[in-house]
Amino acid sequence: MRFPSFAGVRNNAADTGGGAAGGTSASASDPSTNPAQKETTQTLPMLSLPGTVRNNVVATLGEFVGTFLFLFFAFAGTQVANMSPPRAGSSTDPDPINVAFISVVFGMSLMANVWAFYRVTGGLFNPCVSLLSSPLWCVTMALYLVGGLPGIRSCLVVVAQLLAGIAAAGVVAALFPGPMLVNTTLGGGASVVQGLFIEMFLTAQLVFVIIMVAAEKHKSTFLAPVAIGVAFFLCELVGVYFTGGSLNPARSLGPAVVNHSFPGYFWIYWIGPALGSLLACGFYVLLKYLRWKECNPGQDYDDEEAAQRSSSSKHHHPHPVEETKAPSPKTEDGVLEVDRDSGHQIDE
Template sequence: MPRSFEKPFESFKKKPNGEQSAIRGHFVAASGEFVGTFLFLYFAFCGHTMAVEQAGEVGRNGANSAQTVIYISMSYGLSLLVTAWTLYRVSGGLFNPAVTLGMVVSGTLPPVRGAFLFPAQILGGMVAAALVDCMIPGPIAVTSTTLAPGMSIAQGVFFEMFLTSQLVFTVLMLAAEKSKDTFIAPIGIGLALFVAEIAGVYYTGASLNPARSFGPCVAARSFPGYHWIYWVGPFLGALIAAGYYRFVKALNYEEANAGQDSAEGDFRGD
């Protein structure tokens, strides 16, 4: 019997690190970011659409009710939690160009790797929105990020900036910064997005992610005139988070609250 039939998966055995080129590693990571971004946003968009279409009530001004906002927030937060936990070994589980920028600026991700991940994330968001638009009833436009009545463009930019800064800083401290809690980082990251979504869905749509906003606009073939804020705001938030991360690292933050990662978790005040 040919060797290939005796051991059909022989060629898929893990090879020594030196045998895998840097380009191959970047390609594998980019594939993981495409698949991860697609899965994260596909299920989030489906949950978002269902929550809006099946809403039993609306807000006083005709917008989504508080109950609908909670459902929408859960769709994004839990989808990110599960998908990041599944694929973080493949690509790091970023699924967001703003997170990618923050990690590059903070020095926790090589710029070349970031250049590979960025287009994969954008493409994943576009494919997710297009398939949701094709596969379920209801317009994909309901998932588009838009400003609430009375919310100015300037307010929208800075609101998105602060929402994104929390998410990116959570990623940097729980995932990029290795500790005894790193293995459960996806839980904290998913909860961070959930909290940000609750705060922001009504006011700006709570994008925090250019790929999340760009995909539905492409699928719906409709861009609001202020669409640019969903790029500028998240990127500014990523820069703020990366800047503070570098600041606390430069000052050896571990010494300010020593013992937090020890087995006993003891506190030393000296």
């Protein structure tokens, strides 16, 4: 997922002479002679930072706040669901209402916050998605696929996401009474190996949707947050009962730190999503190698564009047609017509 260029902010920074912008005129770089710039510099002092540093700060701050909000509401909803009185029946059976409630809360929280931060940071909120775009993860695969994050920004963003997960869990534990019941644990009789592969396949589904609707630009890219939220909701429906439906190391790390609970199989919530991300990458690489866009061309066209494409294909000649030169117009006496440009008449 690519980050915006922050062109407007960069232009303002160039006006202030921030960074290594050489050749700026004295009047443009002196706030005393430019009232508008003086006001901007006073209200937004971060614009004096070089563009790369400033954008990294914005991306890191945005990912921290976005991840915090996403996980805060997800954790709070899970806490409400798990604190509700037990329903009639065996306690070992999955409660469809409980599972659906938790899945809806996670999916809606992700969709809302991705949509809010999509134009700021890309709305990653997941270290596996962040590292997917970084050469730190897989030079030959992930960087080729997405290439949306420089290495330095990837490190900053991942740290921000992990800290945001811990902060969100801490705030939920402080605000809601009783023990915090949002840890990701194996359930339903699932073994460690089963839990690992459940996390892997569910993360692969989520990451592949992110790649196809957000990284691959098309006419419905602006609806990517909706598709991502729906995909996460679907994955949570499957995974909540068996693994807690992590799909995100930051989601598992926060409650584990706050509750001081690290089960022996905690590693599956790191390795599973990592393998799932690489699985989604590998399938996408295969599609690109097979030139998937040629398989179903025009799928993104509207009716008018499809009609134009169909019309142009009908008038397309496979072989070039030799152009025949029209005979020169003559009068009845056999005299060429007057040359309109020069005004000279050519006699026979």
